[in-house]
Amino acid sequence: MALSTYTTPSGYRLPSIHSAPPFFTPQPNAATQATFTKHWTRLILFYARHRRLFYLRVEDAETTGGDWDEILRNSRINRRIHPPHLSFLLGELVSQHLAVYEPPKQTRTVLLYWRLxxxxxxxxxxxxxxxxxxxxxxxxxxxxxxxxxxxxxxxxxxxxxxxxxxxxxxxxxxxxxxxxxxxxxxxxxxxxx
Amino acid sequence: MHRLGGVGLAAFDRQKLHERSFAELSTEISQAQVDLLHAQMAQFRSALAHYATTSRDSIRTDPQFRHAFQRMCSSIGVDPLAGPRKGGWWAEILNLGDWQYELGVQIVDVCVSTRERNGGLIEMSELVRLVSKLRGLEGGVITEDDVLRSIRTLKPLGAGYEVIEVGGGKKMVRSVPKELDADQAIVLDIAQEGGGRVSEELLVQRRGWTPERARAALENMLLRDGLCWLDEQDEVDGVAYWVPSAMHWDE
Structure with a gap:
């Protein structure tokens, strides 16, 4: 099985790591996790910009048919990101000032800053x-x-x-x-x- | 009776004289032989040097020629890397020392820049591919052989660059100073066969390992060394491990 880039129906070119099965699992090794998080945050922001999506919710990982399916799932390898993993990534985005919790005082939804x-x-x-x-x-x-x-x-x-x-x-x-x-x-x- | 050499005390003196002249002659002959050998060596050396200089471009650009030249050198007992000067004979005569070091730097470059995704373990063919890409077309073709030799030159740096055989004739280059034990080498071998995927069950079935041994080897690679990635959504075994250096990346 070769890992290659893939262009989604919406015209977004997914990086090859998106077709690697472990990409959808939180990594216990800190260095690996840091690399994966970097790939995920970049992917989320670039995709949001491509589709002009402003909000990302933990629920987006739970339901199908949403705006985010193309990146939160990979049906070709039958993998998807689980809500706690997505929740962690939202926290990372917020801590890097690439998003804010919106509305404030909750941690389920973020407003993405693909432009500051x-x-x-x-x-x-x-x-x-x-x-x-x-x-x-x-x-x-x-x-x-x-x-x-x-x-x-x-x-x-x-x-x-x-x-x-x-x-x-x-x-x-x-x-x-x-x-x-x-x-x-x-x-x-x-x-x- | 007249005897050659005569009799009496004078005969002893004559005997001594003969011995001395024989000894002198022998030294003279050995000296001549040594001189001849020196001359031959010098001639050989200059011939080899001449040959090497005139064929320098071929040696630099043509991997097959380079390989043949190296084989010739080793069969006549000349180690191109060894020499009176730092950098060895390559550097002295061919300016190939720079070439070798340059290749070494490029190998380090590739190993370091891919470490993030492979945990410091890269397949030899992948390394050759990436180094070739880095060198571009003008750099000429490089082979596994060249990479192996360059890695040897990296040894004094103590950075832990090492070539590991993982079975099936496959070689991997490790760029982190970590001990790779025998079990991990087997895990790598299994991963190579499965496009990077390996699981506890697979090791138990294929190698007859106990689940504990399989788990320990995999967990060590995962947690301690970062040499593999975890997949908790595996369809077959529930949990699988992926060795990124054994995965086929199209890029």
Whole structure:
């Protein structure tokens, strides 16, 4: 049996280690475990970015038919990651600041940072500038669900708020109270940071 | 009566004189022989050196030629690696010392960079493949033979590089200074046959080991040495162990 890369139906190229049966078992040897964890966290973040997935839940390892089946399972070798193993990996992602528990005070669901909030802030500002929406007031909804798909389509509210807060600190955005809640206005500001 | 050499005391003197001249002659002859041998050696050496220098490119690039040249050297009792100077005769005459060291560095490079995934144990053919890849096309072809020799040059470094025979003529190179016991060599052999997979049951069936012995060998390799990986979802035996260096990686 040769271990090779595999391209999933969604077009993601899985690394060859994903077809190694032991990859789906927690390793008792610390050095091996560290290597596997590195591969797993990288795989999770790259796949999330590929599919624009923001949340990963321990339940994703328990149910079939979810968004994460392509990496949490390998039906070709009949292996899957078990929930406690996934739970451990979520903890690793959080401790490496590559994800946060969302909502806070639980450990079953994480919000993945395949872009860090700082990077989202840049994407957000660039998008506002390139679509000619500087100095206009936009609602959070208009940013997360734009009529024309954008790099920000589907961004979770907490992540969007974190990005906006970063821009506010840099004087590149303002929160404005509007009739039905809050809006945000982007300013050219000091782009050199 | 006239006797050759005469009689009396004078005859003793003459006898001594003869002996001395014979001794002188003998020394002279031996000296001549030694001189001749020296001359022959020098001639041989320069001939070999000349041959080696003119064929240097072939020796560097053609593995078959290199192998034949080495065989010739060893059959006439010249060890290319041994020599009056550090680096040996290769280095002195062929500049092959650098070549050999360069290969050694590349072997270390491959062994270290793959250690993470194979626990410091790599199959010889895989090592040759990866070193060749690292050298690129201009580096010429290298063989198992070259790798073996380079590993020998690495010995003084004390880094524990060692070639292990695991049965079926297969060789593995170990780059971590760990003792590989006889049981582990058998585990590696079984793993080689199964594409990397080995289990307690397999060792019991194939080798007649007791389950305890099989478990001890596998657990040692897994926990202490990191030479294999654990799979708790094995369809046949429930728990299986995988030796990454025996798995076939397509990359």
């Amino acid at each position: 909030p700082e990077e989202w802030a840049e994407v957000l500002h660039d998008w506002a500038a390139s679509t000619g929406q500087m100095n206009t007031i936009l609602t959070f909804y208009e940013i997360a669900e734009p009529p024309v798909p954008s790099p920000l389509s589907g961004i979770p509210p907490t992540l969007l708020r974190a990005a906006i807060n970063i821009l506010i600190k840099q004087s590149r955005a303002q929160i404005i109270a509007i009739s039905d809640g809050e809006g945000v206005r982007f300013l050219a500001g000091n782009t050199s940071r």
